[in-house]
Amino acid sequence: DAKTTQPPSMDCAEGRAANLPCNHSTISGNEYVYWYRQIHSQGPQYIIHGLKNNETNEMASLIITEDRKSSTLILPHATLRDTAVYYCIVRVGINTGNQFYFGTGTSLTVIP
Amino acid sequence: DSGVTQTPKHLITATGQRVTLRCSPRSGDLSVYWYQQSLDQGLQFLIQYYNGEERAKGNILERFSAQQFPDLHSELNLSSLELGDSALYFCASSTSGGNTEAFFGQGTRLTVV
Numbered sequence: 001d002a003k004t005t006q007p008p009s010m011d012c013a014e015g016r017a018a019n020l021p022c023n024h025s026t027i028s029g030n031e032y033v034y035w036y037r038q039i040h041s042q043g044p045q046y047i048i049h050g051l052k053n054n055e056t057n058e059m060a061s062l063i064i065t066e067d068r069k070s071s072t073l074i075l076p077h078a079t080l081r082d083t084a085v086y087y088c089i090v091r092v093g094i095n096t097g098n099q100f101y102f103g104t105g106t107s108l109t110v111i112p
Numbered sequence: 113d114s115g116v117t118q119t120p121k122h123l124i125t126a127t128g129q130r131v132t133l134r135c136s137p138r139s140g141d142l143s144v145y146w147y148q149q150s151l152d153q154g155l156q157f158l159i160q161y162y163n164g165e166e167r168a169k170g171n172i173l174e175r176f177s178a179q180q181f182p183d184l185h186s187e188l189n190l191s192s193l194e195l196g197d198s199a200l201y202f203c204a205s206s207t208s209g210g211n212t213e214a215f216f217g218q219g220t221r222l223t224v225v
Binding site: 032034038041042043044045046049051069087091099100101102103104105 | 114116138145147149154155156158160168170200202204211213214216217218219221
């Protein structure tokens, strides 16, 4: 049921920006894009979400294209602790619960 | 700390048995979600409750059931356990069923032997 496509893995040098892409070409006008990450087998951690405007918080920035068919999560200064699986999620079911459907995600490795 | 509490953290049981996993959502959150994550697999949505009522069902087996109580905590019951039910089970909560973020607990690791 996942409606997103992400590269399976990426590497990033420590201290550099990590740019994680996500395609969601079938997104509907009222569906939000969420990003979570999971470190080892811990519970997924919320990062950021947005509808159509770019968003920024203390963890990351979310850039959504004007046509909303893709987005990029930016970790401005990656650290070793950012090594994790990152999930891009289009939340579905506005009127039936807004479940989060997780795809396979991108495994980000931050290299010293 | 997400504020979502799951107990127990670890559980080992035999095939054919029944177990109950418990989730206490963040204070004020009305919506609870349950997910299953088998070894090296993604998170599978099982079921969602909102303010005591079932809101949505995902890939939940008939041997599994859940409920949300008046104090908003939730329990996931797994019965007639099979080896393949060994997995991490996560609970998440959010303030509503709308477009708010959900926060996940640290999970219960179930091992069926």
